[in-house]
Structures are given as structure tokens and as C-alpha cells.
Amino acid sequence: MFNPQAEAMPLAELRALQLDRLRATASRLHERVPAYRAKFAEVGVTPDDLRTLDDLARFPFTRKVDLRDHYPFGLVSVPREEIRRVHASSGTTGKPTVVAYDENDLGVFSEVVARSLHAAGARPGMVFHNAYGYGLFTGGLGLHGGAERLGLATIPVSGGGTERQVTIIRDLQPEVIACTPSYALVLAEALARQGVGPGDTNLKYAVLGAEPWSERMRAEVEARLGVKATNIYGLSEIIGPGVSNEDVTEQRGSYLWEDHFYPEIVDPDTGLGVPDGEYGVLVLTSMSRTAMPVLRYWTGDITRLLPGPSTTGRTSRRMDMIRGRSDDLIILRGVNVYPSQLEAVLVDLGEVSPHYHVVLTRTGVMDELTLRVESEQREAALRDEIVRLVKNSVGVTITCELCEPGSLPRSEGGKLRRVTDLREAR
16 A cells, blocks of 8 residues: 555655755766766766755756667666666657666555555545556556555556457446546547447546646546546656646646655746746656656656645645647747647537547648548538637637548557648658
């Protein structure tokens, strides 16, 4: 079982613990990882310079390229024989990023996931349907370990095989499900095809993450699956899922488990910190990992830390929904556009499927965005209405293409790529 008292640690005690753990992490990296020792030297700092929490801003960022440059184990800080698990990214844009775990790290992993599931509404003895993919991706095994730590009866369904998933949901009657938001809608569609409505299953809670989503998407999932949905956040470079989770009674910001992960929000251009409430890039330090801790990891995720007190008694800060990734930002004729903004327009409209795909092309020197949307209707009026709403909400003029229902890509439990960029494919 996990320790819920840690979530309500007095703030002064939490800040003191963070400083101690940050110092220990910086010292560990400086002593054991030559790449970090070189990075510290480049900016003229040593672990002794970390005297206050504010001093962390003097230290260099760690970026994904650092993991790729030191592939596979160049950032590991324990002997190889102490490694107990290895996960890796897909490597679709180059070398995969490999992350290593020792016994301590696996304990931390299961602890923070158990906290996250508990915040999402799960309780010991419930049945848990885990539809995240098992394997090198951290989602499946990460959620699995935390679920067992919490005391859930865990069904390791993994991703894909939607019809089989529907059968399991109907027959084994899980109360809790975990998957991506887009796959939750795929499951809702599959259940509906079998005549199963939102009140016809035993599902009560959905733990959704691994891709940006919106409040409108939450409302869609909750209505179609009959659940209370919360956002779980994580990334393999830090530990995997379980860095933060919303409380099901609030559904307003995900609590960062700040005794293990130290958050900063920085300006994406300058790297300087911004006040709570302002959007920027999320930067995280893993303070309690030992096999492969990372200092000031530039996640690329755009979010903000929410000001104001918690209603749950937790002292950790909360982060807002991920607005998008800094590297997913579409700059269209000078306007910043995130795919999640387009999704919000579609879900709010209600007359089309929330399944969509964005195609970027270039005509001469002009960039064009085509929003492909599934709809039973093919009327020009609906197409024109979507174009108008996007213009009013996002500030750009687009082209809309209405497609046959079921014709656009579907998630099979993993992350769904929403954008095809053909601007350089000429």
C-alpha cells in the first residue's frame, strides 16, 4: 500500500525535502555521470551552488537530444548489474530514448502511480482494465505496477483488439479503465455498436493520458462511457505515468507529486521561469530516482501551474491540462495553432465526430491547413460552419474536408498522430 500522508506534508517540510533531494541528485549526477559533469562545467556550476530552490535555475537543462547523444546507457548512474528494467521510446524521429530503472526506481514508480490511481477514484479491491500498451512503452507496465501496489484486481489487456476489449469490459465488469482519451472514444463507439450504453457497464472511473486533450473531450468521454475521467501525466524520461494526476472530486489540475518531482514553468524562448498561472514549457527534475535521474528535463509540454489553494488538503502544486507540445505547435501564417484547439471546436460543435486529422501543405509561399473531419453529413453549410468557428476561435482561415465515418485513423491504445505535414514533401 502507498503512503497518502506524504501528499499532505506541511509546505515548509516539503520545500526542505525538495532541496535535500535536489542537492543529492545534483551531487549524484556530478559524481557518477561524466556527461552531467561536463554540462555543469559548461555553465560554471557545481552541486555546492545549489543552496536554495531558486538556485536550481542556474543549472543547465537536460533535453531529449542528451539522451540520444548518450544512447543507450551514457546517463545511467548505477552499475549495469543493478538495472532491473529498461524502457524506450519508439525512436520514430531518430535513435530511441532509453531509460533504466533499479529496485529503488521501480518502488518509486509503483508508489506514484498508486497515488495517481487513488486520486482518480480507484480503491483497493476494484477491478482495473489496463488498456495502455505493454512493452517498451512505459504506460502498460507502469500502470500495472501502481495498480497492484494500490490493491486493484488488474486486467493486463494492453492496447488494440478493440472487440476483445469490449468483451472484457462487459464480462469482467471493471470499475476503472486506463487508456488514451482518443482510445476511450474508440471503445465507446465499439460498445455503442453492440447496443451497450453508458449506464450498461460497471465502469465508474477513467484514467486518461499520453496525449493532449481538452475539457470538451472529457465531457464527451464521460457522457459516452458513463465515467468520471481524470488526467494522468508522465513521461518516460522522468519515470513514466504517475508524475501527476487530477483528483476525481475536483477535476481541476493534476497534482504533481512534488516529493519526487520538482516542477518549473519556463518561457519557451528564453528558458527563464514564469509566474504561476502563466503558460510555458514544463521542466521537471526527478529527485528520488537513482538509476537514471534527470535534472531540469525540458519536457516540451506547454502548460501552467495553477495558483490558489487545494480543496483536498494536498500541499503539492497542480498543473493544468497540457495545451500542446512546443514541437507540435503549428505556426500558420504567423498564428500559433495547437491541434487541441481544433479538437475543442469540433467537440463543442457536437454535429461531427471528434475524430479528426490535420494536413499541412504549402502553395507557393503560403501554408495551408486542411482539417479532415468525420461526419454523416456532407452539406457545404456544415463545412462552412466549421471553417467559421475555427476562424473565430483560433484566428486562422482553414479548409475543411468532411469524411466518411470511420475513415480517419483511430488510436489502438497508443498515442495518435493528429498531424501530417506535407509542406516540405515537394
